[in-house]
Amino acid sequence: MGEDHLDKETNFGVALTENGVEAKAKSRTVAAFDRLGGNILDWANVLLEGGTSRRRAKMEGEAKIIAATAEHAVKLIGSDDAFAARALASQFGDAARKQLNKDAVLQTAIEDLQSNPPTQEQSGSGPEVLSEEFLSRFENYASGASTEQLRERWGRVLASEIRQPGNFSRAVLRIIDEIDPTTAALFEEVCENRVHDILLKPLTGEFDFKTIKSLVEAGLMVEPGIGHMNGFTDTKLGDGRLVWFMPLGATAIAFDRSKTASTNPEEDIVMNSGVLSIPIYVLTSVGSAVSLILEDKSEQAVQRLVDKLRLKHPDLVTFTRIGESSQYQQAYWTFPEKAEEEIG
Numbered sequence: 001m002g003e004d005h006l007d008k009e010t011n012f013g014v015a016l017t018e019n020g021v022e023a024k025a026k027s028r029t030v031a032a033f034d035r036l037g038g039n040i041l042d043w044a045n046v047l048l049e050g051g052t053s054r055r056r057a058k059m060e061g062e063a064k065i066i067a068a069t070a071e072h073a074v075k076l077i078g079s080d081d082a083f084a085a086r087a088l089a090s091q092f093g094d095a096a097r098k099q100l101n102k103d104a105v106l107q108t109a110i111e112d113l114q115s116n117p118p119t120q121e122q123s124g125s126g127p128e129v130l131s132e133e134f135l136s137r138f139e140n141y142a143s144g145a146s147t148e149q150l151r152e153r154w155g156r157v158l159a160s161e162i163r164q165p166g167n168f169s170r171a172v173l174r175i176i177d178e179i180d181p182t183t184a185a186l187f188e189e190v191c192e193n194r195v196h197d198i199l200l201k202p203l204t205g206e207f208d209f210k211t212i213k214s215l216v217e218a219g220l221m222v223e224p225g226i227g228h229m230n231g232f233t234d235t236k237l238g239d240g241r242l243v244w245f246m247p248l249g250a251t252a253i254a255f256d257r258s259k260t261a262s263t264n265p266e267e268d269i270v271m272n273s274g275v276l277s278i279p280i281y282v283l284t285s286v287g288s289a290v291s292l293i294l295e296d297k298s299e300q301a302v303q304r305l306v307d308k309l310r311l312k313h314p315d316l317v318t319f320t321r322i323g324e325s326s327q328y329q330q331a332y333w334t335f336p337e338k339a340e341e342e343i344g
Helices: 005-018 023-037 040-048 060-077 081-115 120-124 132-143 148-163 170-178 181-193 209-217 285-291 298-312
Strands: 198-200 228-231 233-236 242-248 251-256 270-272 275-282 317-321 328-331
Touching: 023 081, 023 120, 023 132, 023 148, 081 132, 081 148, 132 148, 132 170, 148 170, 170 285, 181 198, 181 209, 181 285, 181 298, 228 270, 242 298, 242 317, 251 298
Parallel strands: none
Antiparallel strands: 198 275, 228 275, 233 242, 242 251, 251 317, 270 275, 317 328
16 A cells, blocks of 8 residues: 555654644645655655755655656667667656755755744645645746755745745746846845835945846836835824824834925935935835845844934834734834823
8 A cells, every 4th residue: 555645744744843834834835845845754854853954865756766767768768778778867867856956945945944934824824735836837947956056046935935825926936037146146135125125225325327227127126217215104193193104014113293304315314295204215026026035134124224313313213013913012212201102
């Protein structure tokens, strides 16, 4: 009797749970690795052993490739031993290389999931399995990932899709495949100052023409034109006080509603059509998706922004988000003569 897939999934699931991947995210991981990796039990062993060393080169899945290729070659080639040997080496070599490339990509993906596991919300939401369209296209790219850089890139793509399915369309995968190393390095550098789909201009400074051209032509950034602004919202606190308020992930920044600024777009805080704003660059939808495969440094970027803004604007007030809710509580600074407030 053949092996029970459910037994293999259980073993692999135990390993994933011990490494911080649970619920639907675990199901997506199991299904993807079963589709791409060939042998779930070996992956479970790697995970339970720590998951930091490269996967063993010879595994049961590769043995199956050898057997299948040999059988096919014998049927097609018949008695021509020399030709059979050449054909077998060619066919097996190509199949083995593709599987080894996929194995290395999977190893990178699981290490990424270990270091940056799905949030509780991500683990409990989304489909049980990744889409067939994504897996089919991803498998093609992963099988050709012959360098360490490419394997790391595609491993991050798979980990990101497992955490939050649906971000990597055909267009996004194509751009990830085609992006040159120089542009990739440049994009990773500018994303040090990314929050969601914006780049904070007070941190990036003015991009030179070459940088703008590279990022726009790669489809990663919107053409800035005369400049983009991220406006504060006119918001009321719990005590009725009006403020300029801007949520930036886990932190929000605010000023008293009486705050004004110049209209000079080179300043860090400006008035734009009567609205207090911060100059920014904007990522395209593709750029936003590609940024998901990079380490998320948005919290550090926001802290650097706060530190810089306070040098010229000591009246800046910060709020921290309450858990994973949409509410913020005032932190650090207080408005004159006011205690902590909550804002929804």
